[in-house]
Amino acid sequence: MTRHLTPKPDKQLRETIAKRVREKAAEVAQHQIPTTNQLNNGEAKSLTPPFGTFTKGLHHDEFGRVSISDLEKLIKQLNQKGSGDETPFPGTYGDEKLPATFDIPLHPDSRRLESPLAGHVFEINGPDADAVAMPPAPRIGSHELIAEMAEVYAMALLRDKHFTEWETAAADLIAKLKQLPFFSGQTDDGINIDDLLPERVRARRHARFQDGETELNAANLFRGSTPGAKHGPYISQFMLIGNRERQNGDDRINPQGGGAALENLVRQDAETRSGRFVPQSFKQLTFGANPGDADGHKSGYVLYGQQVIPQFFVPHKVGVDHMTDVSSWLAVQNGEDRKDRDSFEADARFVSTPRDLATYVHFDALYQAYLNACLILIGQGATTDVGLPEGPGHPTRDGFATFGGPHVLTLVTEVSTRALKAVRRQKYQVHLRARPEAVAHAIALAWKAMDGTGSVTNSHLGTAADALKDMATALNDIGLLGDISGHNKEQNNAWDAAGVDIDLGPLDESHNALLPMAFPEGSPMHPAYGAGHATVAGACTTVLKAFFEMYKVDEKVIRGKTPLKEFIDNAINDYFKDEIKFTEIGKDGIPDIYVPDQASDGKVLTEYDGDDAEDVTLQGELDKLAANIAIGRDFAGVHYYTDYYESLRMGERIAVGLLREQMLTYREPVTMRFTSFDGDYVMVSGSGGSRGLNDAEVHVWDSNKRKINFADWWSRGQADDDDGVDDLV
Secondary structure, eight states, rough: OOOOOOOOHHHHHHHHHHHHHHHHHHHHHHHOOOOOOOOOSSSHHHHOTTBBOTTTTBBBTTOOOHHHHHHHHOOOOOOOSSSSSOOSSTTTTTTTTOSOOOOBBOOOOOOOOOOOOGGGGSSSSSGGGOOOOOOOOOOOOOHHHHHHHHHHHHHHHTSSSSSSGHHHTTTTHHHOOOOOOHHBOOOTOOOOOGGSHHHHHHHHHHHTTTTTTOOTTTTTTTTOOSSSHHHHHHSSSGEEEOOOOSSOOOGOOTTTHHHHHHHHHHHHHHHOOOOOOSOOOOOOOOOOOOOTTTTGGGOOOOEEEEEEEEEOBBOTTOOBBBBSSSHHHHHHHHTOGGGGBBOOOSBOOOOOSSHHHHHHHHOOOOSSSHHHHHHHHHTTTOOOOSSSSSSTTSOOOBBBBSSSSSHHHHHHHHHHHHHHHHHIIIIIIIIOOOHHHHHHHHHHHHHHHHHOOOOOOOHHGGGGGHHHHHHHHHHHHHTHHHHHHHHHHHHHHOOOOTOOOOTTTTGGGGGOOOOOSSTTTTTTSSSSSSSSSHHHHHHHHHHHHHBBBBOOOOTTOOTTTHHHHHHHIIIIOOOOOOOBGGGGGSSSOOOOOEEEEEEGTTSEEEEOOOTGGGGGGHHHHHHHHHHHHHHHHHHHHHHHHHHHHHHHHHHHHHHHHHHHHHHHTTTOOOOOOOOOOTTTTTEEEOOOSSSGGGGGEEEOOOOHHHOOHHHHHHHTTTOOSSSOOOOOO
């Protein structure tokens, strides 16, 4: 009698290994992640009024000041202080329970705070929210904060300038920024500014420039901190192009066939979001080639299963800024909801200006740009990392549930939720940093106090008077505050003509240094530092860079056959070679690098003819995508450069921690490789076992290809205990 084998897994063995995997994953998360130092810059305690501290939604007086007692009540609730212990959950530290209500002294008309206790939530997959940290934010009066405020002021003035015209449009602003010591490189006394700055601040300063450069120019202005973000067009290809997954001119996704529904969808979305300026007409859209054409990348349609996602959208109305008088500014600080006052253009287009980018990050689903990028890569047929055991190059196995499309699409969303919780802890429980709109108002008060008219005095500025006056002097001396007051005057004249009451309170037209905001409600109802968009950007792009192949690998490497030890031993020499050019991704490649055509007002993509087109890589465009989304929030006026820079890197570590834990779940050797935002070469590896912590490792080499300790990499830039900063109350 012939016996046939039947599928029958060993249940007892499976249960034993499954338990061991969970235990080892917990050990990786708890014992293999370095201890973090959660320190802030101390301004919540040291400044009265606390101009550098987030107080939005509390009651403010006519000078924008909040009571210290109200702030202390808020901080106590944010930290869940009871009889002395932090008690985020009932029974965790004894019998004390989480309060039934979040009892804070919000203004009666205030919007609600957004997820203020999310930082207390625990994780069972990926690093705990307290396992990552960010250094203290720049203090009021510091060289760095002066530079950051100069940047957001200049960004507001450039909102409606097409990215391709910055060479001339930004020249005057660049000349002004370059006069500040933080950008010029030396103080008025001739002292090298780097000699005055801590190491991490120096790193952030130099990240603004191209490699080897020492000054701002139109090519590096407001770009990301990585080389890839500085090469090629300003906007990442992943925010512009479509993909070619389907060909043969399928009418279901043809703008001349079923595309009318897309036009209506884009138009109706804008109408739904617009409170006052509803588009009166919507022109027939023909964005480049049809999605099914051979040149389908130019279409701007990202295929989403049986549906399509258009990369074009209706942007905020050109020339309309908000919160340029004290009455509207004060109402927003007290938490008034003004979201229904948005206004939009009549027609859709590709991202062409900073205001367009601000519109995108005003309404995006937070991780959607990276989901789109993932769909483009999958549709293009991009190769997955050669260290994954399934996929192109393997003779008998293809990826799907593991190491294929569903796997990476899930990872992109999975890591984003962990990034959001971790950054909420930084926002609320650690730093509580004020938004730029609040600091700009304090600068305006200081500027006014310096003229001696008596409407604003040092008593209104309190302990921050000298520091704020230093900031106002520096920004006024380069002419930037004058530019802002002139811009605000034009805005207020337009609002007045539209029947809106304008009240400058203690300020006047010649001292109106309020930050013009892209959104009528200003910033969200949570602190500035870290930035949610930037943290999610760092986490999601890291997943994409790790999952897809970023490097040109020798043909001798056979997927699933090259021993893990060989990968690790030879990684820096053999497996971190030249990066894949963006136009090479997928078996057919992409013919060109694209930009929105300025002559068509951004309605068509055209080929980019810059000299650095050859420097545009796949990995660089993912870095650029992260920068576009994060810095788009700066263009809106709701974040600073520091928020982008530090949050991006924290998100990167969250992704690495999660990928490392998941290495324990695979039953065969796996590696993933990418270049970090600091230029390090990173490999996450798993041996296929689960008996020891070395079965899931992270190997790091610095930009000079020297091996560095994982703990040192993880903790890079965090504050030391002797930094002279304090925890919150």
